[in-house]
Amino acid sequence: MAETDALPVVRSVAALRQTLSDWRRQGFTVGFVPTMGALHEGHLTLVREAGQRADRVVASVFVNPAQFAAHEDLGTYPRQEARDAELLAGAGCHLLFAPSVEEMYPAGATTTISVGGPAEGLEGEFRPQMFGGVALVVTKLLNQARADVAVFGEKDWQQLMVVRRLVRDLDIPTEIVGSPTMRDGHGLALSSRNAYLSEAELEVARQLNGVLAAAGAAAASGGSLDVVERDAREALLRAGFSHVDYVAVRRADDLAVFEGGVADAPGRILAAAWLGRTRLIDNMAVAAPS
Amino acid sequence: MAETDALPVVRSVAALRQTLSDWRRQGFTVGFVPTMGALHEGHLTLVREAGQRADRVVASVFVNPAQFAAHEDLGTYPRQEARDAELLAGAGCHLLFAPSVEEMYPAGATTTISVGGPAEGLEGEFRPQMFGGVALVVTKLLNQARADVAVFGEKDWQQLMVVRRLVRDLDIPTEIVGSPTMRDGHGLALSSRNAYLSEAELEVARQLNGVLAAAGAAAASGGSLDVVERDAREALLRAGFSHVDYVAVRRADDLAVFEGGVADAPGRILAAAWLGRTRLIDNMAVAAPS
Numbered sequence: 043m044a045e046t047d048a049l050p051v052v053r054s055v056a057a058l059r060q061t062l063s064d065w066r067r068q069g070f071t072v073g074f075v076p077t078m079g080a081l082h083e084g085h086l087t088l089v090r091e092a093g094q095r096a097d098r099v100v101a102s103v104f105v106n107p108a109q110f111a112a113h114e115d116l117g118t119y120p121r122q123e124a125r126d127a128e129l130l131a132g133a134g135c136h137l138l139f140a141p142s143v144e145e146m147y148p149a150g151a152t153t154t155i156s157v158g159g160p161a162e163g164l165e166g167e168f169r170p171q172m173f174g175g176v177a178l179v180v181t182k183l184l185n186q187a188r189a190d191v192a193v194f195g196e197k198d199w200q201q202l203m204v205v206r207r208l209v210r211d212l213d214i215p216t217e218i219v220g221s222p223t224m225r226d227g228h229g230l231a232l233s234s235r236n237a238y239l240s241e242a243e244l245e246v247a248r249q250l251n252g253v254l255a256a257a258g259a260a261a262a263s264g265g266s267l268d269v270v271e272r273d274a275r276e277a278l279l280r281a282g283f284s285h286v287d288y289v290a291v292r293r294a295d296d297l298a299v300f301e302g303g304v305a306d307a308p309g310r311i312l313a314a315a316w317l318g319r320t321r322l323i324d325n326m327a328v329a330a331p332s
Numbered sequence: 333m334a335e336t337d338a339l340p341v342v343r344s345v346a347a348l349r350q351t352l353s354d355w356r357r358q359g360f361t362v363g364f365v366p367t368m369g370a371l372h373e374g375h376l377t378l379v380r381e382a383g384q385r386a387d388r389v390v391a392s393v394f395v396n397p398a399q400f401a402a403h404e405d406l407g408t409y410p411r412q413e414a415r416d417a418e419l420l421a422g423a424g425c426h427l428l429f430a431p432s433v434e435e436m437y438p439a440g441a442t443t444t445i446s447v448g449g450p451a452e453g454l455e456g457e458f459r460p461q462m463f464g465g466v467a468l469v470v471t472k473l474l475n476q477a478r479a480d481v482a483v484f485g486e487k488d489w490q491q492l493m494v495v496r497r498l499v500r501d502l503d504i505p506t507e508i509v510g511s512p513t514m515r516d517g518h519g520l521a522l523s524s525r526n527a528y529l530s531e532a533e534l535e536v537a538r539q540l541n542g543v544l545a546a547a548g549a550a551a552a553s554g555g556s557l558d559v560v561e562r563d564a565r566e567a568l569l570r571a572g573f574s575h576v577d578y579v580a581v582r583r584a585d586d587l588a589v590f591e592g593g594v595a596d597a598p599g600r601i602l603a604a605a606w607l608g609r610t611r612l613i614d615n616m617a618v619a620a621p622s
Contacts, residue, residue: 059505152447153467153501156445159442159443185504186505188478188505211442212443212471215349215476
């Protein structure tokens, strides 16, 4: 076990299990925060949330190749373990699990998981390999850690719903907690990929949140969802986004298309849009303006 | 918790987890034997094996609809819970988990698992839905029970290899143990489906084991696998089997076809054959005659 600025780091599943087993023998409950590193204040909120709910917190940093397509940014995704470890320690994390790709995916693995339901459409349409990769790595990490509770960000809302479904369907004995999206002073959802943005792109990115809030309010007020979604897409392009993958108002829990009106069930508005070569996502509850 | 001839029975996942959590608090290790009921001496050997390896043994009886195709024998598969409970108690089992279909598969479940590798071909070819169903129910049961060790019969050799791969690939923290096939005095592998056989069919069924042993010996002696498999298939039909799904000599661990000779890796000969409407399977190690 190596130390990085006072935060213990383990790199093997066996070492992770040993530490967690020691904790449990001492009667500690365990909270878990899986990340892909490149940590920002949003991740640290998850760590603090886990610390509120469990005696000991373990975070993982693993850039999961299984959830990237060949053309995506696996190679350039920011990696900064020493800084991540420092930030985690400051947020009250007790252990960093930072496995290699070989440790997570030994040669000869063949099992795949398909979550269906909330994994279909939206991100599942534009990044067809993602949720299979997420389901596999989350199942592995939760089985490795056997934590009492795991915290995921609402920033990746569809992923959170996919993880909830996965954990329920496979009876994984870990409570899944969603933590609200952290935003900068302009409402931009914090994301590791914001680091890719130029100053000019950052100005555009900061309008995503406002466009979604207005569209969500229009939907909550009874606007036709088709019209609301089309208007929001056009607003994003006018704001300077280069391309919009989707803007969609969906049922919040299973991401299904509303058959009746948005009053039938809690709703969520979700979007994915591009600024040059950077793809941003955001989402929020659909609620009438207060 | 109901009692059946002194064996406690739980029917909900919550009740199962409560009992197992109590056991663990008392420092007991837990062994698990998943079954579809209709127990015979082969199952009881698995229970005794689990009892050798853990302080407490829980068995499940659940006829898993997910692993039967529409035309298969789900409806007629023998169900005899009171007798099963009595047999389990006699073999040293401490708890029976007998959930309903609704308890195991709540409405709205969408997740599926594909193991690939050892699940491809043989049973995977003739019963295409089976290993997906097995993978799902085994993952759920192992996550529900979180046992230290689970015992599976070598009678279902391919299933045992599929479960080993599944557990390794998903990092399920349960040790998987295979237990040798129990046979009657004539070498017939014990199976719940033997109950379907008439006296005349039973006489034929008892030749399966000998045909496979001879074919395995021929393969081990360097015979062409194509010829060995064809000869064994013909021998089964001559013996009175109505149809042979497959006789195959494969690598024992991943069920892959041998590229070189059988000396390259441990081998297994496996077969599935029909007697009227009853389908029997058997397998054994490929080893030179002693």
